[in-house]
Amino acid sequence: MHAHEHLLAEIRSEALPLEAAASLDRLVAMAADARFVLIGEATHGTDEFYSVRAEITQRLIRDHGFAAVAAEADWPDAYRVNRYVRGDAAIRDADDALSHFQRFPAWMWRNTVVRDFAEWLRGYNDGIALPALKAGFYGLDLYSLEASIAAVVAYLDKVDPRAATLAREHYACFDLGNTRNAQQYGYATMLGASPGCEEEVLAQLLSLRRKRYEYLTRDGFAAGEAYYCAEQNAAVVHNAERYYRTMFTGHVSSWNLRDRHMVSTLYGLADHLHVQRGEPPKIVVWAHNSHVGDARATEMGQRGEWNIGSLVREAHGRSAVLVGFSTHAGSVRAASEWDGPGEVKTVRPALQGSYEALFHEALGGDALVLLRDNEVLYRHLGLSRLQRAIGVLYLPQTERQSHYFFAQLPEQFDALIHIDQTRALLPLAPAAQAPEEEVFETYPTGF
Secondary structure, eight states, X not given: OOHHHHHHHHHHHHOEETTSTTHHHHHHHHHTTOSEEXXXXXXXXXXXXXXXXXXXXXXXXXXXXXXXXXXXXXXHHHHHHHHHHTTOTTSOSHHHHTTTOOSXXXXXXXXXXXXXXXXXXXXXXXXXXXXXXXOEEEEEEOOOHHHHHHHHHHHHHHHOHHHHHHHHHHHGGGGGGGOOSHHHHHHHHHHTSSOOSHHHHHHHHHHHHHTHHHHHTSSHHHHHHHHHHHHHHHHHHHHHXXXXXXXXXXXXXXXXXXXXXXXXXHHHHHHHHHHHHSSOOOEEEEOXXXXXXXXXXXXXXXXXXXXXXXXXXXXXXXXXXEEEEEEEEEEEEEBSSTTOOOEEEEEOOOOTTBHHHHHXXXXXXXXXXXXXTOHHHHHHHOSOEEEEOOOSBOOGGXXXXXXXXXXXXXXXXXXXXXXXXXXXXXXXXXXXXXXXXOOOTTTTTTO
């Protein structure tokens, strides 16, 4: 048998067709006892990636006691979803809960799949009496500079008006030279037109932390949640300030800062939930493949980049499960330019020599490929191959340069779900009252 035909036969023998009811059982069993289960997406606009990820997550929460979803999303916007799924009566439904996801690309989180998942999670939590045991939904990202500043000040206005005045003084630094816009702030500091706000945001974060126990003793569980949210917003401001200062000076340093922040937020969330629940929590992470796959097995690692997957796997070993997605062709929701409208775009058939083309040829359909401890696939798929990554932008005319990179799949993920033909996400109707524009978190890469 020709070597290529032998490779295709080995892949077919190891793959589990997704239409088989028990296929996902194997993956859920692998993930059931993990501390962190990182589930990716090969694009930011594919329905099947979101819906299969939601199905796996529901099973982990319902059947195996997972405590939270931590998403590649802005902290304040995601925390509104968290309030809703944990029973906040002031938020009328899941559509309303997602209403703060308004900036480009709103479809990334404000879509029908996330709406339905949030509605399911609210219903699941309604059956749990103790607030501390309800499963939550949190954001990991650091790009909500304006919203996080407003949230810190609003919290302090309620609990400590004198401290709120001090916070306003610290954060007024961003107003110097009209640099309150995050991207403009970063550009101005690079040019030396603004002195930067590094000292001010750190001082505010430390000021809030020094009064932690004073604030926590005021109203039990509710006080703990409110303080934790405010502290995280202050940490977002601190790291966002650093991020925007570095984004114009070096892609690697800004990428690493961002993913280090997301991992720090994830571990902080784990500590917070541990205190609430009395035992170490198990958490699902939702983010792009480029964040959850182990960077050490990709071109990223060769450039000196790390990501959530590499940092969590390095720290937690087999107690971290990394799951990726791929597709051969279909449609995707993406933009053609930054801040452009979301379009339904045709995904070109995968390039020859890529993992996606290989799975299409071998399987011709949807399948789960378990890579952990799979000596057969490790031997046959360990060769570095092209892998496609589509973010919020999709530029088919430059696809090889802008959307493919080399990776070693068995080192990158513990499992991969291949959806051969995919369709675009369906967004929800735009929410009212869009906030002031900030540069989107994944500028300029789209991941």
